[in-house]
Amino acid sequence: MATDFSAEIKALRATMDSVREVTDLDSLRTQIADLEQQSGAPDLWDDPEHAQQVTSQLSRANAELERVEKMDSRIDDLEVLAEMGQEENDADTIAEAEKELAHVQKAVGELEVRTLLSGEYDQREAVVTIRSGAGGVDAADFAEMLLRMYLRWAERHGYPTKVMDTSYAEEAGLKSATFEVNVPYAYGNLSVEAGTHRLVRISPFDNQGRRQTSFAAVEVVPLIEQTDSIEIPENELKIDVFRSSGPGGQSVNTTDSAVRMTHIPTGTVVSMQNEKSQIQNRAAALRVMQSRLLLLRREQEAAEKKELAGDIKASWGDQMRSYVLHPYQMVKDLRTEYEVGNTSAVFDGDIDGFIEAGIRWKRNQERDNA
Template identity: 80%
Template sequence: MAVDFENEIKQLRATMASVRDVTDLDRLQEQITELETEASSPNLWDDVDHAQKVTSSLSRAKAEHDKVTGMDARIDDLEALVELGQEESDAETMVEAERDLARLRKDVEQLEVRTLLNGEYDEREAVVTIRAGAGGVDAADFAEMLMRMYLRWAERHDYPTTVLDTSYAEEAGLKSATFEVKVPYAFGTLAVEAGTHRLVRISPFDNQGRRQTSFAAVEVIPLIESTDSIDIPENDLKIDVFRSSGPGGQSVNTTDSAVRMTHIPTGTVVSMQNEKSQIQNRAAALRVLQSRLLLLKQAEEAAERKEMAGDVKASWGDQMRSYVLHPYQMVKDLRTGHEVGSTNAVFDGEIDDFIEAGIRWKRGQERAQD
């Protein structure tokens, strides 16, 4: 069936119009101008941390601006290619136009997903925690596989990450790990990854080669900002210090620099051991604790609203994805139905399609409840 290029291009332009409205290119250009002025200051590198923040923010803002404006130019190029092919009745040119259209559709859809991220904290950077669940050493190994998957995903997009804490299991893998994804909209993007992940495979740790099902939990919270009003009285905190440990429980630090911070009223516990000093670990632990309490407060308010509305539906984030390596290979999202057979690619960070489907699904759930 012949492709209706006129209608396809019209739809692409309509989608890009909504993308530009949400992106607000004028505001973004103002931000770029301000950052360029700051980056050109001769004293910029007097504060290395601040300078790195300015330069990375400038790079991201330019990339976002260029991505939107560049897409408009690509649609113009496609339209010109189609006109040329039709005028000259050139079949080869029309085949090329179909290929360009397919690529454009996918890229525009990815930009469109950003327009769905309009939650209260969606613009924030993210703190991701992965915990091994039921399944013994297989679950700990699965937790490490998931951590690598998310770090590879971030690397593919040039998103900076910082590992804040790793608690190694005795035999292999991780009991838990916490890391930051330090780009705008990281929370809104990754929030759909929160929930219970399940792995089915022949256990490499079972001498009899039996099939094993193991679980890991993923938590995603927005990174706290200085403007957020989450005050924690000193009396509400219990702070313990200990030595950092590596795989197998071996000590990797000769001083008590690691910090475990407990919020007594809620029982929330945060551990940090990846910074070099106790002061740095304490500051990082407090930041993550404040972020968790902020999300907890938001969840409690949402639960109260649901209770008043008589909504008794289960949370959307539970038991959300299965990774099957035996007897067949498949990764399937149990909420959206999206599935692929390339399990190696998924564990190597190719999860954009799952994330995009999850964002669209979550937005649809929210609309249905409004």
């Protein structure tokens, strides 16, 4: 059946109208003008932290404006291409227009999802921690598979990442790993990945070839910024130092540079060992601790509001996604019902569909509970 380009382009423009409305381009341009004025101040770099903040905000704002304006131009070009192909009845040009239509629809869908990320911390960078759960060595192996999946996802998009801590299991895999994704909206995107992930497969570690179910937990917190008011009194922190270690218990550091930080009132624990010095690991651990306590404070405030409103619904539930490799191949999100049969692609970082479906699901949940 021939593509109705007119209807498809009309739908794209309608979506872009709502994107522009939410983005508020006039306010964005005003913000850019103000930031450009600040960035041109001769004494800007007298305060390097403030300067970094201004230049980062300016870069983000310009990228946001360019993203929307370029998409409008791309839709206009698509319309011209489609009209040319139809007027000349040129099959090659029509095929090219159909291909571009699919690309533009995907890009506009991603832009639309971005407008749904309007939570207090959604624009932040993210700190992700993966922990192996029930399932022994298979769970540890699963945790390592998830770490690779998220790092490959970030790599596909050109997002910078930094692995902050890795705790290796005895036989194979990871007990836990913590990494940062240093790009705006990383938290808004990855927050929907938080929860319990389940793997079902024939265990490569079972010499009888039995099917094994294992679990891993994913925690996602927003990276704190200088403006966040999270002060932790020193008497609330317990700090232990130890030697960093690699796979199989091999020492990778001959000094006590690794740091384990415990927040005594909440029992929150953060370990850091991937920086070169104890001072660097301590600073990194404190930053992640502040991020976790910031999210904890937000969750407590949300819980209090729910209690006042009489809302006793469970939130997302523990198990949010299943990765089945045997007896069939499928990855399925249990909240959104989104599923994919190509498990290899998912473990290689192709998870945008899950993230997009999760963001839409989360926004619908928030609307229902409002």
